[in-house]
Amino acid sequence: MAESEKPHISSGLEGVYITESSICKVAGQQGRLYYRGYPIGALSKNSNFEEVTYLLLLGRLPTSAELAGFKSQLADARDLPKGVVDIIKEMSGKSHPMDILRTATSSLSAYDPEVADPSPEANLRKSIRIISKMSSIVATIGRINSGGSYVTPDKSMSHEENFLYMLNAKKPDKRQVDIMRDMFIIHAEHSSNASTFGTMVAGSTLADIYSAITAGISVLKGPLHGGADEAALKMMKAIGNPDNTESYIESALAGKQKIMGFGHRVYKAYDPRAKIIKEYLVSLQPDSSEEVKNYTAIALRAEKMMLDKLSTSHGIWPNVDFFAGPVYVAAGIAPELFTPIFAASRSSGWCAHMIEYWQNNKLFRPLEAYTGKLDLEYVPIDKRQ
């Protein structure tokens, strides 16, 4: 194209395909989600985070022996170097946990002797270490923020069990572990969303995988992406009493405010992850605290109201972030850890995408349409008006 023509702008890259991939299918029109061909519902019901991570990284479900080996690789990598814990301590109390996670994960590269090895085998080993340690970092951020000190990981526990153990310094109960397993699985992958795409942009320069994952965490922080679950719970807190739900949302919509936890670029149907989390939340009710019951009532009334509006221009579907908050509260998780847990889960998808993209790498380098002037004269500073 000649440089003077006015080009078409692909705003937000909506509808632009950037690569082929066999990792994840988001069937947005049907409201279906697949990891490596398996429906998310089947994985959420039957699987666990280690197995899902194996599936995402290696492309197929493992045998018993393969899974056992993979689990011990993950478990062996859990412990954090002192320098990483020091960063968490220094930033704790001054920073959002996402800022701490971004910094601490970035620092992990200093302790990995394979950081500069670009071979696929080394990238798989580094991925396992990153995925394992990111959960340890998130747990340690929560632990130190609540006044505790670093808990040495327990290799005999599952990934989600050890996460809760490092967070609370006590063996978790089954209900907590089940919740975290579900949340880790559901958040592990979602095709080329903003953070996975940001990971790929970094990796496409042939930067190492620590740089790529740090970019992913940087992208995930925003309230239009990973930060939405925390923002949705904040809204439920602001609503306070379930009877205020409708009036709060009507007035937010009238003020053209975004309702956090609703709407998605790709889903034009019920987000299947939201459906799973909602069912989970409802199943928890009999044994829930008053706080969780209250959030649940607000969430269900808000959902009904938004679904009733589906035939109007305001109608939008709930997404994965909407019901997540109350479920996390039921597992005793502080709201500021929601997005870091999302990041720790998504590290599996980020690493899987990087390993796949590097097989046929191409640098991401888009263009901008220049709208300014040209050939301005540099006027000496004492002659400027």
Next chain:
Amino acid sequence: MAESEKPHISSGLEGVYITESSICKVAGQQGRLYYRGYPIGALSKNSNFEEVTYLLLLGRLPTSAELAGFKSQLADARDLPKGVVDIIKEMSGKSHPMDILRTATSSLSAYDPEVADPSPEANLRKSIRIISKMSSIVATIGRINSGGSYVTPDKSMSHEENFLYMLNAKKPDKRQVDIMRDMFIIHAEHSSNASTFGTMVAGSTLADIYSAITAGISVLKGPLHGGADEAALKMMKAIGNPDNTESYIESALAGKQKIMGFGHRVYKAYDPRAKIIKEYLVSLQPDSSEEVKNYTAIALRAEKMMLDKLSTSHGIWPNVDFFAGPVYVAAGIAPELFTPIFAASRSSGWCAHMIEYWQNNKLFRPLEAYTGKLDLEYVPIDKRQ
């Protein structure tokens, strides 16, 4: 588009326009580059890093009073918190300086009370702090890597002078300062290249500017992007004797190796930055060390050889990274600091783009074409083959 159709893949986003912008024009066919309408040659000849940063962030050249105020804002922000210096010390000797820069810059958010304020005014103030401190971080990495300790910045010096002072713990000579001024100006901006684009992907989620800049650094590390200047000098070192230049490159081309410092997605002519740096390098020769003279001879012979091939399929133009290495060596800069200096310079362009993009923000969320299977049956682990 129906989900079953085979979509067009915009590989590497080549030729895809992502936004309108009035910051930078890369006229690739003509080999011209403009910052806010001013040709890079005029800025390199007449301006300085502070003024160029003002121009990029605020859209016009400052008056004397405006520049004086802006310079003192930058100078006031130079000092680094102890926690940031501690990270540099801890990672030094274990990490590439880009990994340290990425981590230390990420940690800066802990010390900025305005981190969560998304107003344009706060983002301008945060940009000034980030741009100022990134140079201090790079200088401190170099200082600590060479066995020294943190040098308190000198507010009376210019940006480039203070950078060299913090790096070497002594007042730099004029020649060094001139070189650094030129390099800081030339690297300050280059439209939506991979790292600026990565910055925008992170910022588009409404993540804060520290997250966005950390993403930019993560992207810049790769040898296909910022890492190319260090890689190009490594090649010159491997060539060793100027008389080996032609045979080395012929055999690299025959082996289909990438010649670092040549070729660019956008320029289909001589990169105007390479031209400026080359002229600069040649002008330095009379007073250069044997090492610099040697690199220069190799660089000029490699350039001639590649230009001679322009009529063939192998012909590609040198880019900004090719002549940068020998010039940095002439200023006494260690090769491992080339890319971090690039990042510290480019922080101006990253911040300018973020401030502009947020005025009309849209989340970047592209698509992938799924090539895998669907609706696979989850087979229990003891039944898998």
